[in-house]
Amino acid sequence: MNAPHATAALMTGDDYRESLRRLNPTVYVDGRLIDSIADAPALQPGINAIALTYDFAHRPEYAPLMTAVQHTSGRRVNRMTHIDTGSGDLLNKLEAVRLICHETGCAQRYLTHDALNAIAQVSARLDDAAGSSAHTERFTEYLHRVQDQDLTLGVAMTDAKGDRSRRPHQQANVDSYVHVVERNAVHNGQRGIVISGTKAIVTGAPYVHELLVMPCRAMGREDAEFAVCCAVPLDAPGLTIVARPAGRPGEKLEHGDALFSRRYGQSTGVCIFDRVFVPEDRVFYDGSGGSWEHSSHLTYSYATHHRHSCIGARAGFGDLLIGAGALMCEANGFDPGQETHLREQMVELITITESFFACGVAASVYAKADPHCAVFMPEPVFANIGKLLLATKIYDMHRIAHYVSGGLIVTLPGPDEDHNPETAGRLADLLRANPDVPYEQRIETARFIEDLTAGYQGGWYSTISLHGGGSPAAMKQEIWRHYPVGSKVELVERLLERGIAGDGSAAAAPHDPARAITRNRQPGRCCDAGCAPPGQPVMVDLPAPGRAPR
Ligand SMILES: Cc1cc2nc3c(=O)[nH]c(=O)nc-3n(C[C@H](O)[C@H](O)[C@H](O)COP(=O)(O)OP(=O)(O)OC[C@H]3O[C@@H](n4cnc5c(N)ncnc54)[C@H](O)[C@@H]3O)c2cc1C
Structure with missing residues (x-):
């Protein structure tokens, strides 16, 4: 074991870009084979977002949040x-993900974290079932390599799935899964397995390491x-990735309406495995x-x-x-603190x-x-409720952004008009609202909100919120499965003094395992291992600038 708190070789964003140059995967975007993934313009917004997760680990004000001791x-x-080993880790991860996503919209790399934690758990279960330690040893070796080389891993979980009403072995096309x-x-003297099939939706697929x-x-x-769980390098022979551009690269680069998504975005790829060899240590x-x-x-832990x-x-x-909505109110001439209906929206x-974030804190x-x-x-109940809330409330978030902004966000003349000597000056005068906010700032905020809520990227944020991490039905199933309805039934039965029936007979036994409605009972929320001792901080104590601004 290394000396405590020795630091793994943490890459910078530029190191990450350089590491991608060493890969030679088969990636198609918009019908064209990509020569160098690190340099493909169509992928830059996605690469920029992941690069930020590397750079922030080096910034002194963020390092306590963006790094942790394995x-x-x-x-x-x-x-x-x-790998999280306490509530403080989970809180810090939650804050870290909020931080990198309010900078980039979606920094993608947290999927690496989620999958590694889930595979660690399933490896331990496999070992306990087999009475061995082989799975954990194999995984830990892999984990240390990923951490020491500071890799980013994509999550290839969602199969093409074919006919949704059929199970994998019932599909007409076996490559649906x-x-x-x-x-x-055996390949080059190494033993292993060979896999085929299709993973349909993989975030960041063209620019992760594995x-x-x-x-x-x-x-x-x-x-x-x-039922196969393994790691595959991006340039493994037989793997083809067919992806879409990340965000809206190159759109109106100078003064464009894709203000945010030309800089940061996310590509997703269809990953086609055609007889890909995977060595047994992966x-x-x-x-x-x-x-x-x-x-x-595994699916439960990962989800x-x-x-x-x-x-x-x-x-x-x-x-x-929240920030853009407040700026738009101000640019329109309002202080939402004074204007009741705008304050209500904000x-x-x-x-x-903050309500879905609070679910994350509770989880x-x-x-x-x-x-x-x-x-x-x-x-799991709080984690699923939080995800369910954001999945459905994202549409209200967009509505509120539209409400406080007005129609200008989708009706403004295009950015080329900003340079038209015939119109630019007059528009700047005529479309100014608050005399204290320059016209350029008003239209900049409007275009920012358009990009995030009313354009292609707005639809993307809605859809990833609704389906990313599982569709709402999956969350509802988990909430019902884990929520202690049985304890609440028992509570009411106790208050109604059931079980001490007037005729002396026993009413339905609350602990009867055959009784469906009392099956889920409160497991006991608090335990020695589950909470920090009173008075102990569970999170790193960041200086104020490191906190995600609210
Ligand atoms: C932007 C984005 C990024 C993503 N990134 C990743 C990623 O990095 N890695 C990854 O593995 N996945 C990723 N996903 C996939 C995500 O997990 C899936 O979209 C989600 O699980 C739903 O699967 P689906 O899209 O195939 O929809 P479907 O499964 O086709 O679902 C469509 C509807 O049918 C319902 N349905 C489906 N099957 C059944 C059934 N058997 N019975 C009843 N109802 C059913 C669903 O509840 C849903 O309402 C991403 C998704 C998005 C949108």
Whole structure:
């Protein structure tokens, strides 16, 4: 083990770009093969966003939040590759994700964190089931490499899925799901497996170092070949990525309306695996030996971590809308503190943002250690409620931004008009509102809000909020599955003095395991392992500038 708190080789944003130049993946964007992913204009907004997660780890004011000490190595690593071992870690991750997402809209790299934590948990479960330590050792070695090289990993979980009403083995096209086509394969003297199939939606796919392939659903025995979890380098032979541009690169670069998304955005890629060899030290499980049974726990663990991270990400987006909404009110000549109906809208926007963020805080505080390992899991009811709130309230967030702004955000003349000597000066006079706010600033704020809420990127933020990390039905299922309805039923029955029936007979037994409505009972929120001792800080104590501004 290294000396405590030795720092892994943390890359800068430029180092990250340079590391991409060393990869030679097969990536198509808009029908064209990309020569160098690091230099492709179509991918720059996505690369910029991930690069910021590297640069912020080096900024003294953010380093305490953006880095953490890995408990298995003692080394300080980027928080986006860190394994959480306490509520403080989860709170810090939540704040870190909010910080990097209010700078970039969506910094993407938190998916790396979410998947690593989930795979750590499932590795421990596989070991406990097998009475071994092999899975954890393999994963830990991989984890340390990722942390020490400061890699970014994409999450290749959502399969193409084919007909949604059928299970993987029932699909007409076997490549609708990624699956093992060969076990005990040997390639260049290494043993491993061969996989084929399609992952349909992978964030940042063209510009990450490796992909973590994970099953997207619980698998049955017949689906054992589809239960595969492994790591694949981006330029592995047989892997083709078909992606769309990140954000709106190059749009009106000088004074454009894509003010934000020309700088920061996210590409997603379809990842087609065609007989890709994966060496066994990169295979976390492959469905054999009953390991398929662990897919449900992997998807549950990943989804819980990821929904918790999504809360931080969308709170960062909320920060952008709150700031822009207030600026727009001011540019229009109003102080929302004085104008009641505008204040109500702004307060609603703040309430939405901070209520789902508060769910993330609660999920961190009530988190517990996985009984099989040191990983701390966000409390699933709060994590799912927070994600469900942001998934549905995103549309209200956009509505409020439109309400306080007025129609100008979609009707302003285009940016080329700003340079038209015939009209620019007159427009600047005629379209000015608050005499204290220059016209250029008013239209800049309007275009910023258009970009985030009313253009292509606005639709993108809605859709990622609704479906990213799982569609609302998945969250509702989890909330019902984990919420202790049974305890509430027992409470009311106790208050109604049921069970001490007037005729002396016993009423329905509350603890009867066959009684569906009392099955979910309060597990006990607080425990020795789940909370910091009284008076102990659970988060790093950041100087004021490091806090995500509210
Ligand atoms: C911007 C963005 C980024 C993403 N990034 C990633 C990523 O990095 N990695 C990754 O793995 N995934 C990623 N996802 C995928 C995301 O997890 C999925 O979009 C989500 O799980 C829904 O799957 P789907 O899009 O295939 O929709 P579908 O599964 O087709 O769902 C459409 C509708 O049908 C319903 N439905 C689907 N199946 C059933 C069923 N069997 N029974 C009843 N109803 C059903 C759903 O509830 C939903 O309402 C991303 C998604 C978005 C939008």
